Amino acid sequence: MAFSASLSFDKRLAPSDIEASIAHVHGLGKAGILQLEEVDQLVEALSRTGDELAAAVFEFQPGDEDIHTAIERRVRELAGDVGAKLHTGRSRNDQVATALRLYTRENLSLVAGLLIEFQRTLQRRATEAGHTYLPGYTHLQRAQPVLLAHHLLAHGWALARDVDRLFATLERLNVSPLGAGALAGSSLPLVPDEVAAELAMTSRFENSLDAVSDRDFVAEALFDIALIGIHLSRIGEEVVLFSTAEFGFMRLDDAWATGSSMLPQKKNPDVAELARGKAGRLVGNLVGFLTTLKGLPLAYNRDLQEDKEPLFDAIDQVTLALVAMEGLMGTVTFDTERMQQAADGPSLVAVDLAEWLVARGVPFRDAHGTVAALVRESVERHVPIAELIEAHPAFGEEALTLLEPGSALRRHRSAGGTGPDAVALQMQRFVGRVEIDAARLSSWTR
Numbered sequence: 221m222a223f224s225a226s227l228s229f230d231k232r233l234a235p236s237d238i239e240a241s242i243a244h245v246h247g248l249g250k251a252g253i254l255q256l257e258e259v260d261q262l263v264e265a266l267s268r269t270g271d272e273l274a275a276a277v278f279e280f281q282p283g284d285e286d287i288h289t290a291i292e293r294r295v296r297e298l299a300g301d302v303g304a305k306l307h308t309g310r311s312r313n314d315q316v317a318t319a320l321r322l323y324t325r326e327n328l329s330l331v332a333g334l335l336i337e338f339q340r341t342l343q344r345r346a347t348e349a350g351h352t353y354l355p356g357y358t359h360l361q362r363a364q365p366v367l368l369a370h371h372l373l374a375h376g377w378a379l380a381r382d383v384d385r386l387f388a389t390l391e392r393l394n395v396s397p398l399g400a401g402a403l404a405g406s407s408l409p410l411v412p413d414e415v416a417a418e419l420a421m422t423s424r425f426e427n428s429l430d431a432v433s434d435r436d437f438v439a440e441a442l443f444d445i446a447l448i449g450i451h452l453s454r455i456g457e458e459v460v461l462f463s464t465a466e467f468g469f470m471r472l473d474d475a476w477a478t479g480s481s482m483l484p485q486k487k488n489p490d491v492a493e494l495a496r497g498k499a500g501r502l503v504g505n506l507v508g509f510l511t512t513l514k515g516l517p518l519a520y521n522r523d524l525q526e527d528k529e530p531l532f533d534a535i536d537q538v539t540l541a542l543v544a545m546e547g548l549m550g551t552v553t554f555d556t557e558r559m560q561q562a563a564d565g566p567s568l569v570a571v572d573l574a575e576w577l578v579a580r581g582v583p584f585r586d587a588h589g590t591v592a593a594l595v596r597e598s599v600e601r602h603v604p605i606a607e608l609i610e611a612h613p614a615f616g617e618e619a620l621t622l623l624e625p626g627s628a629l630r631r632h633r634s635a636g637g638t639g640p641d642a643v644a645l646q647m648q649r650f651v652g653r654v655e656i657d658a659a660r661l662s663s664w665t666r
């Protein structure tokens with residue numbers, strides 16, 4: 221029992237099991253397999269069992285192997301002889317698969333809601349950032365100035381894809397396995413289409429063997445969550461870097477930072493580090509479960525019981541991580557002066573200087589060479605680049621405006637780029653996308 225029982229962790233499926241069991245009983249009634257009065261008695265006993273579980277007054281017995289057997293045992297106690305009819309035309313195999321789908325549907329919807337809240341926070345911070353800019357990096361080397369709003373929205377778009385992925389997973393998982401029985405359906409005239417409809421699922425299964433052995437939806441949920449974890453981890457890593465004295469781009473709010481047990485001066489980004497660290501665990505849940513699925517013959521195998529712990533852990537951890545990172549990002553203070561100073565160096569406008577020449581008819585490769593030569597000369601001869609530009613026949617004094625703080629960035633005009641007009645349009649589209657996703661989400665939350 222100690223090795224095979226799952227009650228300790230599948231208790232949380234109780235509301236989903238009750239919901240599915242009530243739909244199953246209604247189905248047996250519609251099929252004429254149960255009398256209406258028997259349906260009422262069973263539904264009554266199931267509701268009461270559900271209430272006992274919700275109020276934590278349900279008494280588990282040593283023989284309760286999992287939440288499903290515990291609920292059935294209690295229904296038989298409450299409903300007497302008719303209780304023994306609950307499991308008619310049903311196996312724990314289709315029962316468990318249905319409960320887990322309902323649970324996953326509800327919880328992925330909650331995760332999508334948290335993602336949307338986080339997106340709204342990023343959107344608010346991006347709006348507040350106005351025309352503040354910072355260095356954009358490639359290879360973690362300063363590359364070109366970018367608007368802080370642009371940088372924040374970059375993370376927002378990654379979260380938009382996460383939300384979209386969750387919706388796709390929700391669509392695919394919304395199929396009812398009830399009626400598949402142990403693996404081959406039943407000789408009784410079950411009504412799985414009607415049961416699916418009662419559970420607000422799009423359809424019933426097409427193949428009973430597939431219905432009881434398919435855990436694609438768990439693997440997909442684990443992938444979706446692992447990728448959310450990776451996105452949070454990347455944000456976390458930037459918070460860790462940007463809050464160092466070396467960068468000094470942001471200060472954490474006290475409520476979202478931690479002290480040190482020994483060093484009185486410390487203010488540590490533990491939340492961001494944990495977001496980074498949890499990603500490893502979320503990837504582990506995915507890889508571990510894929511490995512469990514690999515090579516399983518049709519149909520149900522007890523290995524499938526191993527679907528629950530990684531899924532529950534992934535949902536718990538990503539829920540906490542989303543709430544924590546949203547709180548952190550909602551309250552950090554950006555040191556805009558430091559950010560802008562770091563982005564104001566002439567080297568960050570090198571490509572804008574080259575494009576200045578391009579706009580005057582110079583082929584890009586030649587312009588690139590000209591600017592590279594100027595940068596090299598400036599470094600080697602210790603001459604400010606401004607002097608070299610002013611003296612250069614292809615540039616002259618007019619080109620010096622490009623070196624004024626923020627001026628090169630303001631000249632950016634291409635769609636989706638970091639120029640102020642492009643970012644304003646991007647922001648509009650982002651807001652629209654978040655609102656559309658919020659509306660899509662409302663159809664998944666009942």
Ligand code: ARG
Binds near residue numbers: 286312522525
């Ligand atoms: N707790 C089990 C699970 O989650 C229930 C299914 C047991 N079914 C069986 N045929 N032994 O998979």
